[in-house]
Amino acid sequence: MMSCPRCTVTMYTCRCPTRELASLDPTGGDDARIWLTVLASLCMLARALASVPASAIFRPAHACRAYRAMSAPSSVCVGLLYPGDMGSSLARLLTAAGHRVVTSLAGRSERTRRRSEAAGVEALPDDEALLQTAEIILSVVWPSKAVETAERVASAARKVDQVKAMHYVDLNAIAPASARAVATAFEGTGIAVVDGGIIGGPARLDGGAVAYCPLVVLSGADATLVQSALAHAFGAPHVKVVGDHVGPASALKLS
Secondary structure, eight states: OOBOTTTOSBTTTOOSGGGGGGGSOTTSOHHHHHHHHHHHHHHHHHHHHHTSOHHHHSOOHHHHHHHHHTOOOOOOEEEEEOOSHHHHHHHHHHHHTTOEEEEEOTTOOHHHHHHHHHTTOEEESSHHHHHHHOSEEEEOOOGGGHHHHHHHHHHHHTTOSSOOOOEEEEOSOOOHHHHHHHHHHTTTTTOEEEEEEEESSOOEEETTEEEEOOEEEEESTTHHHHHHHHHHHHOGGGEEEEESSSSHHHHHHHO
């Protein structure tokens, strides 16, 4: 019988907020387990956000530099696919925090190229060069292109002798099943997939400081590692881990 993801007591007898899930069938397969985990994570996320002062979530621009000065980890090279409205806004946060951001613009439009340059994103010739340069790759594409993009990058990874990229983070609004398909695409490449989602609109800078950042949710075996890498640029309250396997972050984004 399934245990509550929060208190580890049998789901049907626990007394934490997840007891409302008792009527669900625990034999419903992977999707049922993912939704149970997501709903439990919502309870925990709500409690975590409730404990954070509003001033920490919506930090005024003048306070952000002091926040960053508290801890400055070594810079990370982040690959971005692609610098659209949302992607370029995240790129500005990353470059403002001292990280290098690169992308592959092969086959992309001139508009995307101009947006990339405006956001301080360095263009590389192809996916192979991206894999040899970036340590983390963020996928922010149209949801319908998420699996196709992952399969293309994974195929390129199999052609490269030395891949520097360690994590592929899918931040697209896709179903848990699609997130698992992304993870499957990278099997055998040595690149760990982290499921993710962006809740909110494009980030904004004010005078080089963060005026607004959406909430980024992550799930997967290496989610905490990616959280640590992104928190410096986005702010710790804006990057939350909601599960230790692929699926919950995508489900939370769509809920």
